[in-house]
Amino acid sequence: MIRYPHLTKAAAIGVTAPSSGVPEELHDLVRLASSRLEKKGFSIVLGETVWTQDKAKSAPAKVRAAEFMEMMQSDQIGLIIPPWGGELLIEVLEYIDFSKIAPKWILGYSDLSVLLLAITLKTGIATAHGTNLIDLRGEYSDETTAKWESVLAANTGEAILQHSSSSYQKEWNHSNPSPCVFHLSERTEWKTVSKTHEKIQGRLLGGCIDVIRHLIGTPYGDLASFQKYISNEPILWYLENCELSTTDLRRSLLQMKLAGWFQNCSGIMFGRSAANEPVDGYTAEDIYQEISEELQIPVIYDIDCGHVPPQITFINGAYAEVEASNGKGWIKQMFKP
Template sequence: MIQYPNLQINPVIGVTAPSSGVPEELHMLVHQAAARLKEKGMIPIVGDTVWTQEKAKSAPAKVRAAEWNQMMADDSIHLIFPPWGGELLIEMLPYVDFDAMKPKWILGYSDCSAMLLAVTLKTGIATSHGTNLIDIRGEYSDGTTARWLDVLSAKKGDDIVQTSSDHYQKKWQHDNPSPCVFHLTEKTEWKTVSGGPETFSGRLLGGCIDVIHHLIGTEYGDLSSFRERTNNEQVVWFLENCEMNTTSLKRSLVQMKLAGWFHNCSGIMFGRSAANDPVEGYTAEDVYREIADELQIPVVYDIDCGHVPPQITFVNGAFAEVEAGSGKGTVRQTFK
């Protein structure tokens, strides 16, 4: 059984930095995002780790974990919302008190997806892969990003339908701020390896493949208890590549396959990526075709997930029905 947190009206939002904190020159971004939450009737509580950044982390692993454990155990906090990702979240996992975790939403992506996946696999608590705090600081959010609140407000038994975006952001323009943060200039097109429409369903699991594949072989990447909780239902993986070239991506996928992570997998979705640099003509499309052929499953790519926004909010543990075709896509998630 998957536990779905219940986001209350006017929730209290715990902001902590399990990976990277925010350097002083960018503190205004946190203040702007906190102000947006307050405008929506939410109450942000910002932890000490958010305001510091040194040597590729917000604070030493034990310090990050202590603040994380405190917020997770605090019944007055309803959602954990990191400012953004980073590099070294995996360091703090051994100090996280998974046994004491209360069912509450965690929302984020990038390096934070290692925590999201670990929490769902170890505890059965659903976690949400989507926008980070900093990216909701704009005067308004695009229609895809804004759905995070709808998804997290759903109740057990509810269906949440999200559709592919109309346009996406090709590159970050931090020196050219806009009212909705993102510059959505490129037409979105979900693609399939088969070239035709695809439909598949199963329990959602995924995140940034750069970091989650490092959980393989550890207690934080053990899928056995998750399979027991979900009666060995099929799994739909959503994956996005932040920095890897195509051979690194393929190595990570092979590692996942050899570790049994793709056992009983009904389909894979890959997010758009600004990485995926080809190696000797070996492209991301080659990787997608090979994994589809090796696993004999449908593969959809260039979906709204990851570091090329906007993002659909995917819930680890939720039951999903995926439809893709003619450049469009729909994901129906059921909290069951």
């Protein structure tokens, strides 16, 4: 069965950097995001790895793993939010004692999805794919991003509904900051390969495909063993592409397929991506069509997930119902054991 953590404001938020830390010139972003959360009633515990960054990582792998485990085992800390993602989180996995992972929320995306997916697959503890700390530094959060708090405060057995955003951010404009961090200028449109209404149900798993694909064939990507936690219920994948070319995305999806990751799969959702530039006329839409036909499953794409914000908070391990129709969509996540 899946175990769900529960967020209360009595617990502190631990900030640690199991992937990239924050260089000195950006430390004010951490302080600002922390102060915003403190105004909401949370207390903040900042780890040492947050403040350092060298050679594409916050600290050596063993140091990052030790600080993460310390926060996971602290009775004071009820939620861990890393500052952001990075590149080399996978280095820490072999130094984490998964037998000592507590049912405690971890929230993040990008490179953090390696840790999130590994924990859920190995332990059956739900993890949260959504906003990072730095993106909570605004005067307020947009409606989609702000849902992270109510999602993580839900109880086991409850269900929580989230809707597609009305607008998304096409590109960053750091020189002209927005009160809610993002510049939501483009109309959101959820699309389906079938070009008709789609409804999919299943246990959610996913993350940034650039990095979670590297769990394939390792002890941290054992989908067959994970089935014991969900009694062989179908899996509904959500995936987002940060930097892969369309051909690399295709290779990655085929690797997942050949490794058995799409066995007992009820559907796939793909997040918006700025990386979906065609290669020799080969488009992301071509890929979505092909994977839908090969697996005989529905595919929904351009959803609110990943590096083109805002993003819905997806819970790895939760049972979900998703619908998409006429450019709009919604997801109901049930905290089903």
